[in-house]
Amino acid sequence: MTFRPLSTRGGPGRASSPVRRRAVAALAAVAPLVLHAAPAVAQGGAYPSRPVRVVVPYPPGGPNDILARMLGARLGDGWNQPVVIDNRPGAGGNIGTVTVTRANPDGHTVVLHAMAVAVNPTLYGDAVPYKLSELAPVTLVARGPLVMTVHPSVPANSVKEFLALARARPGSINYGSGGNGSSLHLAGELFKAQSGAAITHIPYKGSADMINDLLGGRISVVFASPLNAVPLARQGKLRMLAVTSARRASALPELPTLAEGGVPGYDMEAWFAVLAPAATPRTIVAQLSKQIGAALRSPEVQERLAALGIEAAPTTPEQAAEYIQREAARWDRILRTAGVKAD
Numbered sequence: 001m002t003f004r005p006l007s008t009r010g011g012p013g014r015a016s017s018p019v020r021r022r023a024v025a026a027l028a029a030v031a032p033l034v035l036h037a038a039p040a041v042a043q044g045g046a047y048p049s050r051p052v053r054v055v056v057p058y059p060p061g062g063p064n065d066i067l068a069r070m071l072g073a074r075l076g077d078g079w080n081q082p083v084v085i086d087n088r089p090g091a092g093g094n095i096g097t098v099t100v101t102r103a104n105p106d107g108h109t110v111v112l113h114a115m116a117v118a119v120n121p122t123l124y125g126d127a128v129p130y131k132l133s134e135l136a137p138v139t140l141v142a143r144g145p146l147v148m149t150v151h152p153s154v155p156a157n158s159v160k161e162f163l164a165l166a167r168a169r170p171g172s173i174n175y176g177s178g179g180n181g182s183s184l185h186l187a188g189e190l191f192k193a194q195s196g197a198a199i200t201h202i203p204y205k206g207s208a209d210m211i212n213d214l215l216g217g218r219i220s221v222v223f224a225s226p227l228n229a230v231p232l233a234r235q236g237k238l239r240m241l242a243v244t245s246a247r248r249a250s251a252l253p254e255l256p257t258l259a260e261g262g263v264p265g266y267d268m269e270a271w272f273a274v275l276a277p278a279a280t281p282r283t284i285v286a287q288l289s290k291q292i293g294a295a296l297r298s299p300e301v302q303e304r305l306a307a308l309g310i311e312a313a314p315t316t317p318e319q320a321a322e323y324i325q326r327e328a329a330r331w332d333r334i335l336r337t338a339g340v341k342a343d
Contacts, residue, residue: 047107047284051082054274055111057096059089059206062178063225063310067141067272068112070304074295089206092116092181092342094128101134105279107288110138115271116181118328122335123181123342132328135275137320139289141296143271144310145245146187147229148258149238150221151214159242159261162221163197170198176210176219179203180342183270184210186331187223187244193338195263214238225270226251226309244268251309271313271327273320285317 054072056064065087072083088096093116103109111117117135121128148159156162166173177185180203188201202219204210211228213219215237222229223244230252232238242258243249246267258266274292276285293314295301302312315323334340 047287048079048081050108051084052076052079052107053084053086053103053109055086055088055096055100055109057088057090057093057111057113057116058178058182059208060087062207063227063270064112064114064272066227066308070301071112071141071292071295074298074301075291078291078295091127092120092124092179094120094124094130097135098129100275101130101277103277105277105281107276107280107284110274110276110288111135112141112272112274115183115186115327115331116179117273117275118324119186119331119335120181121328122332123340127342132324134278136278136280136285137317137324138274138276138285139292139317140313140315140320140323141272141274141292142305142310143269143313144226144251145243145249145269146183146223147226147233147243147252147255147309148191148221148241149214149224149229149233150241151217151219152237152239153217154220154239156241157239159256159258159263162241163195163262166195166197166199171200173197173199173221174202174219175199175221175223176202176204176214177222178207178210179205183268184223184225186334187268187270189338189340190266190268190334191223191258191263193334194266230309249309251306270310271323273324289315289317289320 054068056068058064065085068085072085076083088099093113097111097113097117100109100111121132150156150162156165175188177188179185185201185203188199191197192199199221207225207228210222214222229238229240233240240255242261243252243255244258244266246257246259248255248257296312296314305312
């Protein structure tokens with residue numbers, strides 16, 4: 001399918017608008033995820049029987065990449081098979097995702113995606129080259145808050161001070177994200193919608209370039225993954241103001257929530273999931289889910305994730321599908337109400 005911009009005609013609140021029709025169609029496509037599972041088939045040998053490819057639809061260095069490599073190392077040891085991390089960035093994660101929907105559905109190709117997989121059908125509309133029903137959720141991997149992070153030159157030591165600065169300089173403060181549909185983008189748009197702060201979105205092709213520009217002061221604020229923000233803040237290179245979750249993060253108890261800081265009702269967590277081609281046999285999906293869950297429950301992995309400010313969140317395939325459906329519905333409402341489109 002050819003990529004083309006989301007239509008700007010018609011407001012997001014109009015029942016007959018193309019954006020709304022596409023959003024409704026996208027949500028309809030999500031529903032089969034809860035019930036979808038390919039029939040179980042007999043396998044010709046042990047799984048996995050060859051290297052497993054984990055597609056990361058973002059550049060190296062971001063949270064998806066870090067999680068994929070962490071899991072890949074542990075799973076590869078247990079399988080006695082290599083786990084190949086295949087970074088396929090572009091189009092907000094759509095390019096990497098479509099390669100998985102077209103892969104042989106035998107469990108040897110999966111995608112480790114972020115919440116963009118549930119958001120892109122609304123954000124991109126007809127430009128999304130796949131349907132959610134073409135993917136079989138395997139398990140959630142991790143979830144946790146983002147961190148509102150600013151360059152040290154920004155004259156704000158709290159959310160309230162940042163809001164006062166943004167209101168005094170409307171449109172002059174830029175916030176970066178790892179791309180359209182990324183959790184960082186969504187956190188920024190939710191912040192704008194609920195605080196009234198007129199800050200400008202600057203999308204990047206991945207987290208690494210975004211963080212480099214934040215460190216260089218070329219952008220002022222990022223709603224960053226703790227995986228990126230915490231180490232740099234501890235080195236004094238960035239300043240963390242608040243977490244995006246409704247409650248304070250256990251790994252960062254000193255940081256207030258955005259709601260405490262002056263944005264009432266703000267609540268947003270980033271999440272990551274593994275998905276396989278839809279026709280992957282149930283037996284393999286279930287086995288892969290259990291194996292990833294075992295890796296995530298290991299004290300070593302949990303300790304590493306906690307140090308990075310996120311928590312392991314293993315689920316069954318059915319629980320993962322239901323969670324993705326809820327998130328798709330929630331963000332569809334938020335994005336249409338705010339009139340957010342792909343930049």
